[in-house]
Amino acid sequence: MKLALYVTLLTLLTISPAHGIITRHDVDDKECQELGARYAASVAYIGGCMSTLVEPGWLLTAAHCMRGEGVGLETALHLEVPYQVEQTFVHPDSDIALVQLKNPVRNGKPIALYNQKNELGRNVVFVGNGVFGNGCDGLAGEDGNLRGARNTVIEATQYNLVFLFDKPETATNLEGISGPGDSGGPALMEIDGLLYVAGVSAYQKGNGFEEGHYGVSEYYSRVSTHYPWLREVIDNSKPDQTPED
CATH class of the missing domain: 2.40.10.10 (Trypsin-like serine proteases)
Incomplete structure (x- = not known):
């Protein structure tokens, strides 16, 4: 861009x-x-914004949700259950981002x-x-x-x-x-x-x-349009995840 x-x-x-x-x-x-x-099982909340569960340990959201003072990015909430964030990936040129969780979401329905x-x-x-x-x-x-x-x-x-x-x-x-x-x-x-x-x-x-x-x-x-970048990030950053108790 x-x-x-x-x-x-x-x-x-x-x-x-x-x-x-x-x-x-x-x-x-x-x-x-x-x-x-x-x-409901396919969305989660992070940083005051919505996100979509696209794999058990990955959320798709907007890049501008990952920026700003006081934005809480340590925890995502799915069906009222908190999940710790491993790291975030913000596209350098577009308003799209990925959030990697420390553990996969239980009872989720990835899209x-x-x-x-x-x-x-x-x-x-x-x-x-x-x-x-x-x-x-x-x-x-x-x-x-x-x-x-x-x-x-x-x-x-x-x-x-x-x-x-x-x-x-x-x-x-x-x-x-x-x-x-x-x-x-x-x-x-x-x-x-x-x-x-x-x-x-x-x-x-x-x-x-x-x-x-x-x-x-x-x-x-x-x-x-951003599919190649999204897949590259997910495929190259998968941790050895185990479900949270």
């Missing part, structure tokens, strides 16, 4: 990081919580990294437990409940998958985006019955709208 583009990316991250799940105003919140609960370049037009599921809200009223509050939302890839750049928070007239049945609390969370894609993580929550553009309202754009770091 060229330096100018990287600087622009960092500026966007500073202005509007992507964090919690904001959904349609005309959908029962219970449906969103039920969708999120399906993936495969997506490595194909055919994401455009595909449906995804976002998962998060940060600030919730809806497209009409915007941000509402935080209750710690895991929620899910659906969206569609409208653009696939070299480094990002792009989504738009559509109004109900043109939206998916559980349309939503991220909001404060879930940077690093996954864009999950199901193909032929298999589940993959295709993107990592990175940042938003307001497009003239307030955060959390219909019309904003969502940007997720594109896993397929």
Whole structure:
């Protein structure tokens, strides 16, 4: 990535990081919580952000979650169980990172990294437990409940998958985006019955709208582009892990 583009990316991250799940105003919140609960065993929390379990001892998250004063990176939480962090790996040019745990996660459901370049037009599921809200009223509050939302890839750049928070007239049945609390969370894609993580929550553009309202754009770091780097890190850094008691 060229330096100018990287600087622009960092500026966007500073202005509007992507964090919690904001959904349609005309959908029962219970449906969103039920969708999120399906993936509870596949996500974890670290540094105030979301992450995805991609192997028993590895978490995928956003690079900007690994930076900043006071960011706690010693422990990750999965299904309320803490796991000690062995080390972190931050991509030098993109908003994507890996966290290696000292021991593999118990009762987890790892999700495969997506490595194909055919994401455009595909449906995804976002998962998060940060600030919730809806497209009409915007941000509402935080209750710690895991929620899910659906969206569609409208653009696939070299480094990002792009989504738009559509109004109900043109939206998916559980349309939503991220909001404060879930940077690093996954864009999950199901193909032929298999589940993959295709993107990592990175940042938003307001497009003239307030955060959390219909019309904003969502940007997720594109896993397929970074797949060679991700696999190299994981394959060359595997410790002799044994499950924690």
